[in-house]
Amino acid sequence: MKRVTIKDLSKYLLLSTSTISRALVNDKNIHPDTKKKVLDAAEKLGYKPNTAALNLKYGQSKSIGVVVPEMTTPFSSMLLSGIQNILYPLGYRVIITPSDETPSIERKNLLHLEEFNVDGIIINLCHESYNDDVYQQIMDRGTPLVFFDRIPGKSIDASKVMVNDNIKAALMVEHLISTGRKRIAHIMGPSTIRNANERAAGYQRILDKHGIFDPDLVIKSEGTTFEHGRIAAQQLLNNKIKFDSIFAFTDTLAIGAMNYLLEQRIKIPEQIAVASFSGTELATIVHPKLTSVEQPLVQMGEVAARLILEKINDSTAASKTVILDAELVYRASTQL
Amino acid sequence: MKRVTIKDLSKYLLLSTSTISRALVNDKNIHPDTKKKVLDAAEKLGYKPNTAALNLKYGQSKSIGVVVPEMTTPFSSMLLSGIQNILYPLGYRVIITPSDETPSIERKNLLHLEEFNVDGIIINLCHESYNDDVYQQIMDRGTPLVFFDRIPGKSIDASKVMVNDNIKAALMVEHLISTGRKRIAHIMGPSTIRNANERAAGYQRILDKHGIFDPDLVIKSEGTTFEHGRIAAQQLLNNKIKFDSIFAFTDTLAIGAMNYLLEQRIKIPEQIAVASFSGTELATIVHPKLTSVEQPLVQMGEVAARLILEKINDSTAASKTVILDAELVYRASTQL
DNA sequence: AGTATCCATGGGAACGTGCCCAAAATTCGG
DNA sequence: CCGAATTTTGGGCACGTTCCCATGGATACT
Numbered sequence: 020m021k022r023v024t025i026k027d028l029s030k031y032l033l034l035s036t037s038t039i040s041r042a043l044v045n046d047k048n049i050h051p052d053t054k055k056k057v058l059d060a061a062e063k064l065g066y067k068p069n070t071a072a073l074n075l076k077y078g079q080s081k082s083i084g085v086v087v088p089e090m091t092t093p094f095s096s097m098l099l100s101g102i103q104n105i106l107y108p109l110g111y112r113v114i115i116t117p118s119d120e121t122p123s124i125e126r127k128n129l130l131h132l133e134e135f136n137v138d139g140i141i142i143n144l145c146h147e148s149y150n151d152d153v154y155q156q157i158m159d160r161g162t163p164l165v166f167f168d169r170i171p172g173k174s175i176d177a178s179k180v181m182v183n184d185n186i187k188a189a190l191m192v193e194h195l196i197s198t199g200r201k202r203i204a205h206i207m208g209p210s211t212i213r214n215a216n217e218r219a220a221g222y223q224r225i226l227d228k229h230g231i232f233d234p235d236l237v238i239k240s241e242g243t244t245f246e247h248g249r250i251a252a253q254q255l256l257n258n259k260i261k262f263d264s265i266f267a268f269t270d271t272l273a274i275g276a277m278n279y280l281l282e283q284r285i286k287i288p289e290q291i292a293v294a295s296f297s298g299t300e301l302a303t304i305v306h307p308k309l310t311s312v313e314q315p316l317v318q319m320g321e322v323a324a325r326l327i328l329e330k331i332n333d334s335t336a337a338s339k340t341v342i343l344d345a346e347l348v349y350r351a352s353t354q355l
Numbered sequence: 356m357k358r359v360t361i362k363d364l365s366k367y368l369l370l371s372t373s374t375i376s377r378a379l380v381n382d383k384n385i386h387p388d389t390k391k392k393v394l395d396a397a398e399k400l401g402y403k404p405n406t407a408a409l410n411l412k413y414g415q416s417k418s419i420g421v422v423v424p425e426m427t428t429p430f431s432s433m434l435l436s437g438i439q440n441i442l443y444p445l446g447y448r449v450i451i452t453p454s455d456e457t458p459s460i461e462r463k464n465l466l467h468l469e470e471f472n473v474d475g476i477i478i479n480l481c482h483e484s485y486n487d488d489v490y491q492q493i494m495d496r497g498t499p500l501v502f503f504d505r506i507p508g509k510s511i512d513a514s515k516v517m518v519n520d521n522i523k524a525a526l527m528v529e530h531l532i533s534t535g536r537k538r539i540a541h542i543m544g545p546s547t548i549r550n551a552n553e554r555a556a557g558y559q560r561i562l563d564k565h566g567i568f569d570p571d572l573v574i575k576s577e578g579t580t581f582e583h584g585r586i587a588a589q590q591l592l593n594n595k596i597k598f599d600s601i602f603a604f605t606d607t608l609a610i611g612a613m614n615y616l617l618e619q620r621i622k623i624p625e626q627i628a629v630a631s632f633s634g635t636e637l638a639t640i641v642h643p644k645l646t647s648v649e650q651p652l653v654q655m656g657e658v659a660a661r662l663i664l665e666k667i668n669d670s671t672a673a674s675k676t677v678i679l680d681a682e683l684v685y686r687a688s689t690q691l
Numbered sequence: 692a693g694t695a696t697c698c699a700t701g702g703g704a705a706c707g708t709g710c711c712c713a714a715a716a717t718t719c720g721g
Numbered sequence: 722c723c724g725a726a727t728t729t730t731g732g733g734c735a736c737g738t739t740c741c742c743a744t745g746g747a748t749a750c751t
Contacts (some may be wrong), residue, residue, distance in 0.1 A: 072707035074407035092431035408737035
């Protein structure tokens with residue numbers, strides 16, 4: 020099945036390719052009758068513009084790369100729908116590459132995307148510094164980068180989208196305190212993730228303020244999977260430290276922890292309340308439903324897409340950092 | 356930042372573009388010294404082949420479209436990693452478009468992907484027949500299609516990958532019976548999905564065989580979300596029908612149902628056992644963990660990718676239907 | 692030494708499109 | 722009714738790459 024080109028139309032209608040082209044791109048220098056004839060023939064023969072030719076012509080690939088740390092939770096998929104909301108109507112392809120929370124894979128993905136000639140890359144890091152050199156290289160070579168959610172530790176001249184982790188974590192801890200909790204444990208994310216440190220800082224700030232901070236209450240998790248959450252909960256219980264609630268770095272960790280507690284026949288929230296940070300459906304599909312900081316994920320994706328478009332359309336555009344608001348949603352896991 | 360082309364190398368080394376090209380593609384008709392010089396210069400100047408030019412040259416876009424009904428569960432992401440395992444090493448881009456379980460969006464996505472000139476499309480349907488005409492059109496126009504998981508109802512000449520829904524559903528129901536359950540309810544998926552009918556048929560076949568089938572035990576769900584599962588469970592309880600277990604069309608429905616039961620303080624599995632069908636992590640992150648038919652999702656993705664490659668590389672290749680095995684995993688939701 | 696063979700390189704067309712420039716066809720003003 | 726202005730069309734180059742064909746030079750054989 021040979022594809023129909025402008026040349027085919029040209030032969031078919033006995034018109035030059037220039038005229039055909041003009042009809043197709045809505046050029047004003049063309050007779051309405053001719054234009055109609057061309058459009059009809061294009062429809063009839065099933066003409067489809069060849070994107071490869073256009074890409075070559077304009078030096079753009081009309082595709083955007085997205086790097087996410089994982090795709091097994093709805094987190095990334097919500098961000099993606101935001102990104103696609105903006106980019107698909109503009110004719111961009113979106114190419115997604117999961118890094119599996121592994122910096123070396125992230126690195127490979129980035130270079131791979133560059134190889135694909137993407138016009139820009141939107142990325143949610145898995146390590147705050149490991150690939151700093153690559154980010155800079157890629158940008159130096161002319162491909163704009165936009166960071167979202169997990170941004171680099173070191174300041175890099177690129178647009179960024181995120182929420183205020185520190186403040187929102189603090190507010191969530193305040194909520195736990197307001198429900199009478201005093202021994203609030205924290206399952207902290209890997210310290211190679213900037214947000215983990217920010218949220219931990221917000222947590223500590225409030226406990227300090229109330230004079231109830233205890234370093235033993237903080238468990239540093241080495242990863243972000245459900246299993247890591249389980250392990251953290253197990254550690255907390257094994258440590259024989261008293262605690263009446265948990266604030267976890269993410270939904271995933273919180274749910275893993277919750278499962279372990281439930282298996283140990285601990286009642287949530289009666290004995291231990293659980294709160295976390297995210298913005299996905301995950302919080303509502305467990306029992307009891309999880310109190311969490313709901314990030315506006317779809318909106319974050321949309322903003323990230325707009326920021327990358329700005330950079331693509333004007334490579335000298337100033338970098339912007341957009342901080343979105345997140346809402347605290349109180350559910351059964353912290354309320355009797 | 357202008358990109359480096361073969362012409363730049365040509366000027367830089369005072370060699371023709373032909374020679375540069377030969378060096379780059381490992382042609383044998385080139386002096387080793389020249390080749391080394393070119394390769395070094397390419398490295399030094401940061402030459403990257405222009406994919407758009409290659410795509411134009413070879414008439415392929417080196418990209419594959421994937422249409423999935425949803426992306427909020429790990430289901431699609433596991434399939435995607437399978438697909439990407441195969442396609443990325445071969446230099447293919449993968450473009451993902453979620454249809455949101457809406458046939459009209461699926462239709463739009465398919466046409467959109469065709470517009471993008473993808474070399475092939477891998478699709479998991481959201482309706483067994485609504486878009487039949489488009490599938491056929493797209494294939495007629497020369498873009499191969501591969502169906503996986505949810506395949507079309509009507510027979511279409513295209514490769515397909517799936518598991519044997521009927522048999523596996525039957526085995527799962529046998530398991531419930533073997534644990535002493537006699538009143539097994541079924542939350543059936545929308546009958547516009549072939550698999551829903553197949554699994555329901557497997558369910559009924561076994562209940563009939565044991566003479567314990569009761570049509571009142573079957574709830575037809577209108578959708579596949581967690582919420583639909585909740586509603587189904589609610590209906591079951593409201594109907595005042597006695598039942599001691601549930602076999603659900605998918606994990607998602609099962610978990611939604613489980614949540615409702617737990618909220619009603621019903622004990623799982625003591626009072627009601629729950630089993631389902633899927634193959635994702637979801638089954639293990641709820642409490643109690645969910646017994647389910649584990650489909651080899653990553654493998655399914657890999658097979659789908661290989662099948663589409665076959666069709667791309669030889670448009671006359673015969674269509675294949677691959678049926679993969681699925682494993683029953685028994686967890687806490689059905690065992691005391 | 693002359694010719695045939697081989698190797699390394701250069702020239703240029705092609706993929707499909709848009710756009711610049713020129714040419715043809717039409718309209719307009721006097 | 723003729724030249725000028727305007728509209729409509731055609732020719733051909735460019736984007737970056739590969740590959741066929743041709744060319745030049747070196748080597749081998751008679």
